[in-house]
Amino acid sequence: WFSSPTRVGFTGMEEILTRVVAPLPTYETREKSPPPPESNSLDFMHFYKSLEKEDKHRFLSKLSQDFGVDHKGASELAVKLLDTQLRDLATILQVEDRLRYSLTPRYKQLLNHISRVEGGVKFLVDLRADVLEIIASKSNETPHIKDLNGTLKSLLSEWFSVGLLRLERITWHSSCEILQKISQYEAVHPIRNWTDLKRRVGPYRRCYAFTHAAMPGEPLVVLHVALTEDISDNIQSIVREFATLDVEEDVNKVNAAVFYSISSTQAGLQGVELGNYLIKRVVRELQSEFPHMARFSSLSPIPGFSSWLQALLSQCRKEGRGSDLLSEQEWKEVEKATDSTSATQTLDALRRLITSSEWLRSEKLSSVLEPLLMRLCAWYLYGEKRRGYALNPVANFHLQNGASMWRLNWLADTSPRGIANSCGLMVNYRYFLNDTSKNSSLYLQNKVVVASEQILGLVSQFQKTSKL
Amino acid sequence: WFSSPTRVGFTGMEEILTRVVAPLPTYETREKSPPPPESNSLDFMHFYKSLEKEDKHRFLSKLSQDFGVDHKGASELAVKLLDTQLRDLATILQVEDRLRYSLTPRYKQLLNHISRVEGGVKFLVDLRADVLEIIASKSNETPHIKDLNGTLKSLLSEWFSVGLLRLERITWHSSCEILQKISQYEAVHPIRNWTDLKRRVGPYRRCYAFTHAAMPGEPLVVLHVALTEDISDNIQSIVREFATLDVEEDVNKVNAAVFYSISSTQAGLQGVELGNYLIKRVVRELQSEFPHMARFSSLSPIPGFSSWLQALLSQCRKEGRGSDLLSEQEWKEVEKATDSTSATQTLDALRRLITSSEWLRSEKLSSVLEPLLMRLCAWYLYGEKRRGYALNPVANFHLQNGASMWRLNWLADTSPRGIANSCGLMVNYRYFLNDTSKNSSLYLQNKVVVASEQILGLVSQFQKTSKL
Amino acid sequence: WFSSPTRVGFTGMEEILTRVVAPLPTYETREKSPPPPESNSLDFMHFYKSLEKEDKHRFLSKLSQDFGVDHKGASELAVKLLDTQLRDLATILQVEDRLRYSLTPRYKQLLNHISRVEGGVKFLVDLRADVLEIIASKSNETPHIKDLNGTLKSLLSEWFSVGLLRLERITWHSSCEILQKISQYEAVHPIRNWTDLKRRVGPYRRCYAFTHAAMPGEPLVVLHVALTEDISDNIQSIVREFATLDVEEDVNKVNAAVFYSISSTQAGLQGVELGNYLIKRVVRELQSEFPHMARFSSLSPIPGFSSWLQALLSQCRKEGRGSDLLSEQEWKEVEKATDSTSATQTLDALRRLITSSEWLRSEKLSSVLEPLLMRLCAWYLYGEKRRGYALNPVANFHLQNGASMWRLNWLADTSPRGIANSCGLMVNYRYFLNDTSKNSSLYLQNKVVVASEQILGLVSQFQKTSKL
Amino acid sequence: WFSSPTRVGFTGMEEILTRVVAPLPTYETREKSPPPPESNSLDFMHFYKSLEKEDKHRFLSKLSQDFGVDHKGASELAVKLLDTQLRDLATILQVEDRLRYSLTPRYKQLLNHISRVEGGVKFLVDLRADVLEIIASKSNETPHIKDLNGTLKSLLSEWFSVGLLRLERITWHSSCEILQKISQYEAVHPIRNWTDLKRRVGPYRRCYAFTHAAMPGEPLVVLHVALTEDISDNIQSIVREFATLDVEEDVNKVNAAVFYSISSTQAGLQGVELGNYLIKRVVRELQSEFPHMARFSSLSPIPGFSSWLQALLSQCRKEGRGSDLLSEQEWKEVEKATDSTSATQTLDALRRLITSSEWLRSEKLSSVLEPLLMRLCAWYLYGEKRRGYALNPVANFHLQNGASMWRLNWLADTSPRGIANSCGLMVNYRYFLNDTSKNSSLYLQNKVVVASEQILGLVSQFQKTSKL
Structure with a gap:
């Protein structure tokens, strides 16, 4: 040594x-x-x-x-390649191979x-x-x-080509070694204790990971699935539900698979596509276990929405265009609900409410803010881009995979973290299996986002209301 | 479909x-x-x-x-690479990457x-x-x-990089699926029945294979090892020995590991180095099981020796130089033993004897031929080359791995096949673990064959005797 | 030691x-x-x-x-037990326990x-x-x-209580150790080679065994099942069928489970009920794999039928009552087919035919003998008793388990062994799951054999024809 | 249902x-x-x-x-047995069998x-x-x-006969299902969290359990072992030591096996000997892993010592014989250390100290109490009996198994629980493998406790000092 x-x-x-x-x-x-x-x-x-x-x-x-x-060697062979352009193909192929080797x-x-x-x-x-x-x-x-x-x-x-990966289903019978890692790596909806962990791998749940022969005991990417009657519109009913922890699964109650968490664990595998393949492999697995299952969807967080919103409000305040974001009616209601007397005050109050998550405690405020936040969030997901692709990384991931932006859900994650990050909103990206291949191409090549009527409706409301 | x-x-x-x-x-x-x-x-x-x-x-x-x-694309980038030679490194690197991609x-x-x-x-x-x-x-x-x-x-x-391969020890507890394949693939010393197969994976034997996650149940390369007191000088005592089939191994009787068969099973993996790595991996495995084991050697067949010998004799007959191969004394003995009266007759008789394996049945003939065949075979292994490397493929394999040509063994494989292919001779290629790396370089880069005194002695006898 | x-x-x-x-x-x-x-x-x-x-x-x-x-100790406690009869229950219970211990x-x-x-x-x-x-x-x-x-x-x-036994499904992926034993122990329809063995554990077949923690690697009782469209009426289509050896099973072609071989392997476990429990356990296993499967039946050999028949014919010849077994029409046909001129000759010819299995080679003889052999065999199975229970041990086993005697099959086992043992006849004992418990009691307690109309019809023909 | x-x-x-x-x-x-x-x-x-x-x-x-x-049936057969006393043995055996059955x-x-x-x-x-x-x-x-x-x-x-039990080594690779149970069942030295649990199954530790085929996933009795250089004299160095949590074991540092916790998990298996067999089985396992290991010992708690001591002090106070327990010198020191002026006061102070574990915080008090508590505890373990066997259940368990009472350890368990239950004392029961069989008989049949010189010395001090 x-x-x-x-x-x-x-x-x-x-x-x-x-x-x-x-x-x-x-x-x-x-x-x-x-x-x-x-x-x-x-x-x-x-x-x-x-x-x-x-x-x-x-x-x-x-x-x-x-x-x-060796740059010199490479350029010499480049010269040689040009010299052989008029020669027979065998020679050209040989020089190409040498050039390739020299690179x-x-x-x-x-x-x-x-x-x-x-x-x-x-x-x-x-x-x-x-x-x-x-x-x-x-x-x-x-x-x-x-x-x-x-x-x-x-x-x-x-x-790490998919053919070399092993799909493992993680259950309570899996080794502690791997389950502790599953627990550690779960970044989306943190796992608090043994019971919580047992819940994630128990009845009406599935936890899958890709592992690799050369890194035994190390899950590379982990997908958590809830088996539900309908596509879930909130995370509480998945991660805070312990009533069915010890029951036998009733196959008749399983109509939908909800991917509620996906985590990559190896920073060094960035850009090596694993998540996409894992989702598709799991879909096949679930279809063979539940032949009649037809609904596949994510229930995804919207990291960055709150920050984006704060920035937007700041900017509006600075530019004095606050009311542009709200309809007249909404503006009045917010003003009233926050006891504000000026536009600046109203905007400040709004920002404070969002920063402090205080609106959640008032039913009134909640109902005033719901249409506003839904509309803004739909726009954030659908309309905000970076080099033509969705700015929100989770949206970008699922759209690349060929999912469609399907449903925005109000009060879908009421944990402090959920409220803080995305005002409690979550979104379903739905996988229509016959369309994913087509959707993926549309998105990656033409930057087209396929979205449901609900989303498109909210986006169009946003466009009408905002004078941005 | x-x-x-x-x-x-x-x-x-x-x-x-x-x-x-x-x-x-x-x-x-x-x-x-x-x-x-x-x-x-x-x-x-x-x-x-x-x-x-x-x-x-x-x-x-x-x-x-x-x-x-796309040859056109490649040549265009070659032009571009030449154009950028005077530019900054970042640009050069970028064009190189494009060129690489275009190839x-x-x-x-x-x-x-x-x-x-x-x-x-x-x-x-x-x-x-x-x-x-x-x-x-x-x-x-x-x-x-x-x-x-x-x-x-x-x-x-x-x-099929070694890091992705799995070493499996095959035993009688392995699946029938894999054991049947082991039986099928064994080309060197064919397996005849259940008992024979059980023997190869039983006490004082080890059978290892590399398998791969993407081809489950398929052994890619198989190595059979006998655990012995001394390095074996014949194959009969390994594949025809059933006395210890049901005993407990006595660790004190295990001093040497004899690799008596290695088979690659996938024609399509030609040139993808597996056998070499398997041997080295198995050595490590055995060292951890038997910390005091110090002798590692193959016991290898010599395919092609008989054909080579036949061709040599034909040529000598044609060129009338038959006696060149033998010492005077030998020539007389062969003449006498075969009742021949002319050189041509003697050579023909010699060829017939070898073709028919008849010499084996006469003790006299055996003892006459032993020094002759040993000498010729040593030369065949050590001296016959193709592009500078050993002509015999098994020799070439072990020499590449860094083994030395250690001992030629008389009456080492008396099966009809062994007699027909190599006049019953077998050879040990010995792995001195501290030297394999050096030997391998010497052989691959300088075409030097490391051999024992026995081999070198036989070779020098050959050179003295033959006037070829 | x-x-x-x-x-x-x-x-x-x-x-x-x-x-x-x-x-x-x-x-x-x-x-x-x-x-x-x-x-x-x-x-x-x-x-x-x-x-x-x-x-x-x-x-x-x-x-x-x-x-x-210790007989003396036991009798002393018997005295003591009688002495305490008028004492309180606690005392009686205590003496009973001492007596039990002393025994x-x-x-x-x-x-x-x-x-x-x-x-x-x-x-x-x-x-x-x-x-x-x-x-x-x-x-x-x-x-x-x-x-x-x-x-x-x-x-x-x-x-060896059932709760302590482990059901193992044996497949081609099971260890060679256990598969070799399965092959060895198969007494009913011997296994000839690897392919034959692979067939018994391949598609449309199931092989199950009970094993026990204290005797690892040792199958205690082995059940072979064929998955078929209809209940099989011959063994050839099961053990000589290799067309589907490498196919995927089509679940739609699986309607029936035919138990075509069951072997106990440990002489020392005689009387310890295992076979019965294995069949029932396997039925549950199959029902969970094929929820719609409704037909369960054995396809069983009839060991002893030929010997019994020979003995019967000998006795008839001795007693000069040969024709009693056959109808007049049958007697004539046999006479004619065997060129016999006297009753004794005819009976001798009949015995010879059966001993030599020669009748099989003549279509005529076959069709003459079919009704006769079917009738006699039905009687042998249904009517011949030992202490009130079926004389034939296979019949006794399945009837104890609660199966009914369902169908006698002509030319069902045309192997030399099958012809020699039972004139090629085989029988299905069918398991109607709702009735097995009741049938078992009826048989064990009242010695009643439940049989199908086919069997009962043949038995009644026998009774009419025979004047025995 | x-x-x-x-x-x-x-x-x-x-x-x-x-x-x-x-x-x-x-x-x-x-x-x-x-x-x-x-x-x-x-x-x-x-x-x-x-x-x-x-x-x-x-x-x-x-x-x-x-x-x-059926008492009547049993007594009738008892009569019958007496009637047959003069008959042949076959008859007697038969009636005995009937009688046995009737019981x-x-x-x-x-x-x-x-x-x-x-x-x-x-x-x-x-x-x-x-x-x-x-x-x-x-x-x-x-x-x-x-x-x-x-x-x-x-x-x-x-x-639950030992031949039917399976020894399982529990490691971090075992299933979460079983590890959670191990964690739950650990009653002796409670496990606080994942790291704590990982420590108990990590390097220099062994955790073994007996499981049973009929109760899969359920450890029946669990034994925790520490592999140490010397027989441990305190529990802190075992359960609070995390320095070696991620190291490779160095076989040269393993000389002793210390059984520091054994727990039976099934109340319903009381009296079915499992713990004894588990210890012996584990000894064999360890000997085969560490052929040179020669020291086997428990490190055991002494539940009940504090209560016993409190009761003793109460009684002495009541009977006014407080000073009988202490030497004159000790009595003075305690008096002084507790500022007491009368015997009653001193005894009360002593009791309070022990109840409150306060003595631990004063070095002076500790050193005053050490000889006293050691002496009393040795007596408690060695001399206090119930029907002739050790009153302390842990002592009784190990003595039955054939261990000897080897060493009493001061400040061996300084956890609040350890101080409260046994004034921080723990004891090693040592297994001298050649003597366990003999010791077990001596204890069970003759109620003899084999103890070391240290223990016997303390006991004799106790007997000299106490005028009880």
Whole structure:
């Protein structure tokens, strides 16, 4: 084992990289190179793990800059490719293959070897998480790091190809090891205790995860499903319902599958499509268990809605256009309900109400705000875009998968967190199985969002009311 | 499902390929392309399976020719790469990435998608076996097929990377499904019946296989090991020994591990290194079970030795140089033992003896032939080369892995098959664990064969005697 | 370990029994006796296994005679019980309990202790098989052995109580260990090779076994089921059908479950009801897999029918009453078909035909014999009794379970064995689930056989024709 | 299903018992009685479960009184047995067997049938728990209930015979279902949270349980073991030690196995020896994992010591003999430390200190009390008896198993619970494997307690000091 360094100068990094990242064999001998000793991979892993965060960044920069593609070799082969354009196809194909080979970063081999040692794949997943962090933090000075990221992503995509994933149903009979992780990873609707956890994997619930042979005991993406009579319009009836905790499931009461939580657990697998495949695989699983099941839908949170709304109100206040958001009637009601006497006051009161979640405690305020919040939220989900795609990341995820924006639900998540994040609203993205493929293309290629009448109605109300 | 065609014209192939092999998305939209419907992959698989062999070949030719790399696009990017040579690195890296992308054959995506459906990976393994067959049969007219082969091999190498393989120990408690396959696949020392099979997985034996999550129940490469007191010098004491079939293993009698059979089961995984990794993994496994075990060796067949010998004798006869192979003393003894009166007669008699395995029945002949055959065989293994590497494929395999050529064994396989293929000789390739890495490099890079004194002695006798 | 004796005198037996079979503790201290060291049980087992068969018998006699109930103690407590008859119930209950305890054979404790060591339960099962063999061989001199048998049977009945058995479905994925045993134990329709075995556990077949925690890997009773459209009338279509060996089961083609083979594997569990419970458990299993399945039936062999028939014909010949069995018309046809000229000749010819199975080769003879053999066989099954219960053991088994005698089938088992044993006839015992409980009582308590119209019709024909 | 009754009169009970508890068949037909329909057992179970506690008691009384042994039949056979005393042994054996059969309570059959239905064995275990409760509550009026208890215990003893139990090692990979139960059942050193639980099954710890095929997922008796360098003298270093939670075990640091908690989970299995067998089985398991391990010991609580001590002090105060317990020197020190001026005051102060656990907070008091409490506790464990056996139930358990009383440990359990129950003292019962069998006999048969010099020394100090 490599002895644990505390602070590493460039020399130490240099030394290990030179020793461990073998030069790319020539094209001719590429199949005749024995794999390097496993200790190379282990040394690299051990060295890297021992580094402080900042040193990790320096180390990765060095690796990606000094051990990447041989640019000179690549450009020579580009010249050669142009020279052979008039030759026979066999020659062209051969030069193309050499060129392709010459575009391989030198470190790619090392990554490949690391994947073979125990714990190697997990190491690379975590390494990529670090790479992504660097890119996020200082995006404009990292062309080489981006190349490293691309190489890692393409390798991980192959290793985590769906054919290599295992669907596991998690139940109360699953190992504590995995259930504790399920509990930990649940970010959407936190799990509080044993009973809560037991509920999530008990009757009328399903919990599925993809796992991978190279990372045993580690759920990669987790999907929680509630089996219900109708598509649920609130989360309380799912995560706070313990009446059926010990019953036998009655198959006749199962008409709908509601995906109420999906969590990816590995930052390093960003961009490697897993969630989409998990949903589709689970749909097949459920269809084989419940042949007559026909309704599949998410019940999804709307993170960011409250912040967006606050920002909107601030802006309106600043620009003095507060009343633009509300109909005249609404404006009056809010004014009255908040004892405000000026537009500014009213807007301030509104913002305060939303920040403090106080409106929830007054039935009157609730009913005044309901149409307003529903309308604004529908617009937020449907109309707010980033590069043409839905700004809200959850919406973007389900729309990419081919779901349609189906129903916005009032008082759907009354937990403090739900109220704070999205004024208690939740949304169903519905999966009409015959349309998902078409919808997905429409969205990804033409940026079209398929939505239900309810949503479209709210959006059109918003457009009429707002003079924005 | 695609309805089963009986004989398919070019039109049918054209139609399905056009429909199913989607164009490569542009570089910009490559992450924004929804996966095609699974039915595409299923249609392709179904169509292909329904084809006759010859049509398969035409189909693969078509696929590889018409749906490969876009040469024009690639050459344009090559121009662009040359244009940017003086620009900043970020630009160069970006163009390199585009060029790399443009060198992706269009069909690669389809192969990726196929790997995701059930049975898809196995389909691609079998597809590659067909591709290899085409290449073997008409090697000079297949540049595109070779490209397809390269693409497949690189994908399969990723999916069958060692980190994704599962080591399974096969015992009598394993499923009949897998044990029947073990029995079927055993090509080296065929298994005759239940008892024989039980013996191979019973006490003082180990049977290991690599399996893969995407091909459940299918052993990919199988290694049989005998646990012995000394490194075995014959196969009879391993596969014909039933005395210890029902005993408890005595750990004190286990000093050596003899790898007496290794079989790869998937033609389509040719060139994807599995056997080497399996041996090394098993060594680790055995070391953890028997911490004091220090001797690891194969007991290997020598396929091709008899044919080589026959050819040699023919040639000598033709060239009238028969006696060159034997010492004077030997020549006399053979003459006498075969009642021959001329060199030609003697050589013919020798050939007949070897063809008929008759020498085995006479103790006299055996002892006359022993030094001769040992010497010739040592040379065959050590001295006969193809492009600088050992001609004998089993030798080449173990030498690549870093084993040394350790001991040639007389009367080591007295089965009819063993006598016919290699005059009953077998060889141990010994794995000195501290040297394998070094040996492997020496062999692969410098074509040096590491051998024991016994082998080198025999080789030097051969060189002295033969005036070839 | 006890050293292995070769021939043991009474002294050796005496010695070990005295040492190992502890005296029964007094009633008062019965809960305060520490278990003897495990080595006692191991010594006993080892000693017993080392004995020759004859010595085993002597040893068991000795054990049962000298280490049984303390008769004096028992009779003293019987006196005491009579003395307390007029006392209060608490006293009576206490004396009854003491009496019950005093009737415990001294060796019972040892048997209990043996059951606790590894392999102990299996040892006792085999021990009882020996005990049964002694009883069968010399029944009139073995009162103590019978007591030992009774004690063993009652212990085994507790340990092999149905609640402690595990139902295992055997498939091609089961371990080779268990499948080889399934193959070995199949006595009814022998299994010839791997494919044959694979067929018995493949599509449209089910193979179930009871196993027991204390005898891992050992199927105790095995039931083979065919899933068919209609209740099968011959065995060929089940064990010689390979067309569906690799298909997916079509649930719509499964209307009936045919139990075509049931085998008990442990002689020592005779009288411990397992087969009956296995059938009922499997019915439940099948009903849950195929909710609409309504037809359950055996397809059973008729061992002993040919022998019975031969004996009948011999007797008729001796008594000169041959023609009594056949109608006048039949007699003529047989005479003609066999070229016989006298009654004796005809009967001899008939016997020869049956012994040699020659009739099968002639369509004419077959059609002449069919009504005759059907009639006689129906009588054999329905009318021939032993102590009031069906003479045929297979019939007795299914009738005890509550099945009805449902259909006799012509040319139902055309294997040499089937023809030889039962002239190719087989019978269905049908399980009407609502009636089994009632039928079972009727049969066991009132000796009534429930049979179908077909059977009853044949029986009545027999009674009319025969003047026996 | 029997419809759920709310309050049941005697008539309802009468009705169901008469219907469900079949009469004992005659001796002659005992093997020819079909089992009653399963619904009988289910009806009984359902009916019983629906009863209120008090009705359960009445119901069990009725069952045991009206459906027990046929006293008349038994006494008739007792007469018969006496009549046959002069006849041949075969006759005597036969009458004994009949008598034995006649002593079978009628309800025994029903219990047997219940054991066969799903959940039946667990039902009977719970039923016996109820029976034991009745006996405990009103012991002098329950002769029949005691008979029922005897019958149940003997059946359960057969079903839970060690040969039928499965040893399971519980780890973090075990199912949450079983780990939650382990957590729940841990009565000795309560488990507080996930980390605490993970610690108990992590490195340097072992957790074993016996489970039974008829009660899947239910640990019957649980043993917690710490693997240590030396036999632990306090519990804190075991249950509060988290430093090694994520390390690899170093086999060289494992010299001793400390059983620090053993819990039986089923009240209904009282008197069915499980704990003793579990300890012995685990010892074998550990010896095979750590061949050189030689030290096995419990680290046991001393429940009841504080109460006993309080009672003793009260009595001394009442009898004015307080100083008898302490040496003169001690008495002075306590007086001084507690500022007492009279014997009564001193004793009161002492009692208060112990009740309030206040002494722990003063180093001075601790050191004053240490010799006193050690001495008294040694006596409590060694000298206080009930019917000749150790009064302390934990001591009695380990002494029965053949352990010796090895070491009393000061400040061994400083949890509030440990201080309150036993003034923080714990004791090691050590298992010297060669002596357990002998020790067990000595204790059970001769009531001899084997103890170490430390214990005997403390006891003799006690005897010298106390003038009791």
